[in-house]
Amino acid sequence: MFFIDTIDTEGLGNRSYLAGGAATAVVVDPPRDIDRVLAAAASRGVRISHVVETHVHNDYVTGGPELARITGAAYLVPAAARVAFARTPVTDGDVVNVDDGVTLRAMATPGHTPHHTSYVLEDRREVAAVFTGGSLLIGSVGRPDLVEPRLTERLARAQHASVRRLAAELPDETPVLPTHGFGSFCSSSRSEGGASTIGKEKAGNDALVKDVESFVTALLAGLEDVPAYYAHMGPANAEGPAPVDLTAPRRADAADIAERLAAGEWVVDLRNRIAFAEGHVAGSFNFEADGQLATYLAWLIPWGKPVTLLAESPDQLATAQRELARVGIDRPAAAATGTVQDWLPDGHAPRSFPRATFADLAAQHPGPDVVLDVRRDSERATGWIAGSVHIPIHHLHRRLADVPAGRVWVHCAGGMRAAIAASLLDASGRDVVAVDASFDTATDAGLPLTTGADD
Known part of the structure; x- marks a missing residue:
């Protein structure tokens, strides 16, 4: 009997999956912070035998290489993807045994990227689910403009064909389990809902109800700006990301914060917007820890600019540090916890606005x-x-x-x-x-x- 566990990364609008049987499991599109994946596997009492990527991701740093290294799992990456690390290349039709009677079959589904691959989970030769990555999403598809502008229209047409292949070859009751589409900017349009099937998508997904010309025209017309940090994610993932370091950053006092502001560094206040408006360190920026912190901070900050984090508590700081590591902001230059009075030099009053x-x-x-x-x-x-x-x-x-x-x-x-x-x-x-x-x-x-x- 198979199982599928979902590992949400809500701030980025993505999902990873742990799926398998009684003894072993596969991880699909793992997040950077792999401790969550290891905890899920430990809870199930299974060994991770395979780690697979649907594509080289553009919206987050993968934890795939490190997860495969730690667990000894085979690391499956589409064969056509240009990467600088050792992996097991996957081509259309390849099948791997995950557990007794549980297998994973690769389906080439180019469109989101040229090498994109979906994976069909089967239990004793019966289709159990399909991991669609950035191909078929819930009510949408992955955007085709993240690789190379000259390829965008060609990839949009490939996306239409790939989604139709999934719909034609899989039973209507097959659960559709995408990586993107839960708020991710990798989605070509806003997706609604958290669960779907091939049959449901046939009834309402534009790629399955519109002809290719109408679909491509509408898709390309609806594409919005790409988050700036995406330009750094693909190369990082192709090179092979370093292991994540979530140890506590250097502690900053009021004098250090003032010096960093004077030097033009970014000082980011993680408190909620009400508290920030009522009083904050002059020159600091407000990115709420409970908002889409990773997306908007990584989108706005000049890449490589040192960032100091101000948090109400160590827990808030640790959560923010984890979120930022997922998008390649690995090590805050410094951090401080407490109240705004703790972050101001003696004699300085907080700044506020209504x-x-x-x-x-x-x-x-x-x-x-x-x-x-x-x-x-x-x-x-x-x-x-x-x-x-x-x-x-x-x-x-x-x-x-x-x-x-x-x-x-x-x-x-x-x-x-x-x-x-x-x-x-x-x-x-x-x-x-x-x-x-x-x-x-x-x-x-x-x-x-x-x-x-x-x-």
Whole structure:
């Protein structure tokens, strides 16, 4: 009898899997922090015999090489993938024995990458599930534009064919178990739901209900900006990542924090946005530990820039350090825990800025103040506050000079990105108000929304 355990990496919107039988198991697309995988295997009482990758990942650093080394497992990587380390190359149709009667069969499914491979889990020759990586996602497919711009359209067409191959060759009741699509920017569009089958995807997935021309046109038109740190993930994974180091970083005191700020380093406050707005170290940035920390910090920070973390507790710090290691920010330059008073030199007062709702904004709009929308292009396309300035959050740190003079009311869709933006503006000396509310309430507040191209 087989089992499948899911290992979620929620901050990045990804899943890894441990699957097998009574004695041995395979790990599909392991995360960087492999201790979670080892704990899952220990809980099951199984030995990891195989570690497999569906593709060379662009959105996180894999733990595959280290997991295979520690466990002695065979490390299976698509044969066409260009990598600098020893591995067992996998080609279409290859079958490996995982446990008594439990096998894993490779299916070439190019599209997300040229070498992408899905894996069909079978129990006594009956299909049990398919691990689709970045190919067939729940209600979507993996984006085809992460490898090389000149290949994007070709890969989009390959993605359509690969998904249709999965649908044609697997039973409708087959569970679809993707790596991406739970908030990952590797998904070509927003995915909904946490579980699906081949049959369910046949009924509603664009790749399975649209002809190839319609599918490719819509897919390419809907692609948004790629997180900047993706450019570093693929090469790191192809080279073979070093083992993760989660030991505690160097401790920073108030003087050290001040020196790092003066040197132009990034000091990141992990507290929630309410606490940060009420009082923080001048010049620090707010990336909430409970938000999409790894995605947005790695997206915005100049790659290789030293980062010092400020946390309320050792647990919060350790969790953040783990999340950042998953995207290649391996070692914080320093860290401190406690309260804002602990992080300030004697005689220095915390800096603060106000928070507001859309009703508060409506009470002064239109007026002399600036309204800054930091949502993505696709979000803004559905409607925006008339007269607002649009700079997506991932561009703001390079475009602070483009924000007009005056007090800035900054908003996003829910408050988290507005808090990041407010901290960036505040650190640059701007007078800022963070709108901490759902954009859905803007109309009820009486704010004029528009979709006009002439706004």
